[in-house]
Amino acid sequence: MADPPFSPAASTASATSTNPNTPRSSELHEGNSQADQETVDMGNHQAVAVDAAPSSPSSPSSAESPSLRNHDIQPTWPSKIDRTKIRAEACWLGQTIDNVLLDIHWAGQxxxxxxxxxxxxxLEGAPGASRHGLVNAYIFIYPERIRQLSFTSQPQYSPFGPPTIALTFDLSRPPALILPKTYTSFGPGAEDTMQSLCSLVQQTYFTVFASLPSRMLSSSWLQQFCQDITEHKLKTIASLANLKSLYQGHGAQVVEGDSPLEAVCDQGNAAAPAAPELPAYEEANPSFPPSRSTKRKRSYDESSAMGHDSKATGIAAMQALIGDMLEAKLTAHERRVGAMLSAHEDKVQEMLSAHLCKVNEQLAINNYSIADQIDAVEERVRNDVVNEFTDTINNRILEEMEGVQESVMEQITSMPLQAHLTFPNHPYL
Structure with missing residues (x-):
């Protein structure tokens, strides 16, 4: 695959801020901790309404005019939006990583x-891994580290077709890489992906191309979001940045992009420690007769408690395994549905382009036909005018000639006639 451009070429539209409606009193009393814990899953119909969904003012009285009611309508912004698992591709310094997903969370109020x-x-041996050994690796982009965030709606490089948008990050500090605390080795293809992730978290300037149609998140919403982050109005949602809940409660390790990453990238390649060499027979300590055990027997309550604990542990492990399987299936289904949606959108775009080409061709043919008809009408009108003008001139000439002839004949008849007769001499006279 050819290296995409580092940054989108289309100009970044300047964001315009809109004053939202006054929040309800219940929303005013909510603390920041409650905002961090809340997660609102918005549907497609709510995301579409971001651009033009007006607030619902109190119904005016019948005496108010329609123009007054129109002036009372104010645009509103959703209280919180969460868009997760957006297909994305990150680009930096001529490098790309395309098998990533993007999550965007915003609680503007x-x-x-x-x-x-x-x-x-x-990753082999990682806690919380699925049955196939797959675990998630995260790159946290904290709003406090973002110096500027730019949004482009139609970049020249569009890996996901028309729905592609571009988010260009300019950070004051590189992002953080989140990995399991322990793992033994890399699985198939994991080493290359790990190298790409380590390279990405060392950057302070990169672009993320995402498949985000406007019906899910409008351009005005994204512009306002980028403007608020650039103006440092937003802080990190603590509940989403909590590491204790990751990897089924086993926790995670944070690898900062501005710290050495060689140990993390080479951790999976490290060989397992060799087993200690057994001592020779002569070097072994002499055996002593086993002493009489002084351990007391477990009571019935202790045995039942241990059995209950082991059973609970088994149930928890089974629940974790089922959860991982369901998550893997859900992720695969979402990827498949996303691919089908992209293919359908591409097909619709192709059909629309073909239809537009046919319409343009038919329009050109109609234009040529209309031009020919106009030329024929102009020629016919010109001929009719010339013929009419010629007939008029001929008739006028004939009328003038007849008048002249009549005048000449009248003058001839009215003039006196004088004749002089001369006879020659006759020889016989």
């Missing part, structure tokens, strides 16, 4: 936001 990229890796 509480001044909170969070962005992260994540992908799956095959």
């Amino acid at each position: 509480h001044g909170r936001a969070f962005l992260k990229l994540h992908t799956t890796l095959h």
Whole structure:
């Protein structure tokens, strides 16, 4: 695949801020901790209404005019929006990583936001891994580290077709890479992905191309979001940046982009420690007769408690396994549906382009036909005018000639006639 451009070529539209409606009293009393814990899953119909969904003012009286009611309508912004698992591709310094997903969270009324990229890796021995050994690796992009965030709706490089948008990050500090605390080795293809992730988290300037149609998140919403982050109005959502809940409660390790990454990238390649060499027979300590055990027997309550604990552990492990299987299937289904949606959108775009070409061809043919008809009408009108003008001139000439002839004949008849007769001499006279 050819290297995409580092940054989108289309100009970034300047964001325009709109004053939202006054929040309800219940929303005013909500604290920041509650804003961090809340997660609102918006449907497509709510995301579409971001651009033009007006607020619902109190119904005016019948005496008010329609123009007054129109002036009372104000645009409104959703209290919180969460868009997760957006297909994305990150680009930096001529490098790309395309098997990533983007999550965008924004609670504008509480001044909170969070962005992260994540992908799956095959890490052997990682806690919380699925049955196939797949675990998630995250890249946390904290709003406090973002110096400027730019949004482009139609970049020249569009890996996902018409719905592609571009988010260009300019950071004051590189993002953080989140990995499991322990793992033994890399699985198939994990080493290359890990190298790309380590390279990405060392950057302070990169672009993320995402498949985000306007019906899901409008351009005005994204412009306002980028403007708020650039103006440092938003802070990190603490609940989403919590590491204790990751990897089924086993926690995670944070690898900062501005710290050495060689140990992390080479951790999977490290060989397992060799087993200690057994001592020779002569070097072994002499055996002593086993002493009589002084351990007391477990009571019935202790045995039942241990059995209950082991059973609970088994149930928890089974629940975790089922959860991982369901998550893997859901992710695969979402990827498949996303691919089908992209293919359908591409097909519709092709059909629309073909229809437009046919319409343009038919329009050109109609234009040529109309031009020919206009030329024929002009020629016919010109001939008719010339013929009429010629007939008029001929008739006028004939009328003038007849008048002249009549005048000449009248003058001839009215003039006196004088004749002089001369006879020659006759020889016989």
